[in-house]
Amino acid sequence: MNDVITKSKDVTLLEILDRILNKGVVIAGDIVISVADIDLVYLGLKLLLSSVETMEKYRGAPIYSPYQEPS
């Protein structure tokens, strides 16, 4: 059954980067220094920006079609 699922390490790394850098629960805003009483330090954006170049290299041609989600 699992012969259909891709196991290539390069592909898996691209898929991981796409998920952990772009998806999941997100801290709103660019760099959040404080949110009301919470002193929240978000380091992810700087890392995201620095890794965008790497991601573009992995992704190849830019994407131009919009997402389509079920209503």
Place this chain on the structure above:
Amino acid sequence: MKNYKCIYAILDSNVNGSDHKPDIMGLDSSSVYFVGYRNISAAISDVNRDTIKISSDIAFSYEKIIENLWVKYNLLPMRFGSVVKSNANIIEILKRNYANFIDNLKKVENKSEFGLKILWDMNKTDFNTEKTFNLDNYKKLKKLNKNSIYRNYLIDKLKQHKSEDSFMKKIDDIIEEIHSPLKRLSYLYKVKKIVTPKIILNATYLVKNDMKDEFIQKIRQIKEEKKNIQFLLTGPWPSYNFVKISIK
């Protein structure tokens, strides 16, 4: 000194306390532990600020931590690099976003995500698109002088447009043939049509765990029917693409 807390995921049970030690090593070689509020928890570990730098090893490690948690708990994965300074901050996050976390945890419970990319080589793939052009369908154009540069230019442009139109319609048909059976087996899906020389579709599907085998089998079946394109299926993943929360 490790004076930051890295948040890996939000879990749907309060596993705060010494009875629940996940025995998972977090980034920076610190154990993962939980901070709870009502019936949810955050899985965290102590890190140095300098530890949170992306690299392929760190990326694999981070994902592995979430996968290990996912074996035991229903969860919402956090985007990489989400750090706070104290457990009090975490409790505040859980409290402020409690309803949203609960809704999303219910949505993803007992479900897995699959990523599907459809790849092709545009130059090697012949989709038998319509190549004939019938000038009879363009009466005004037909009346123009046959030697007219204007006429010939227009004919060339129309042929090109018709060919592209036919080609794109064929792509849409192929995507529909692949996506239709898969969406019927999915709880949710996201589809992005991309037409480049290398890729035509990037989709993610949220599939109930008891439908996983059937979903994979369906892809195998479609793959057999469409040998001129390549299927890149990954998963099962925790539900990264179907979590819509911006933390307040």
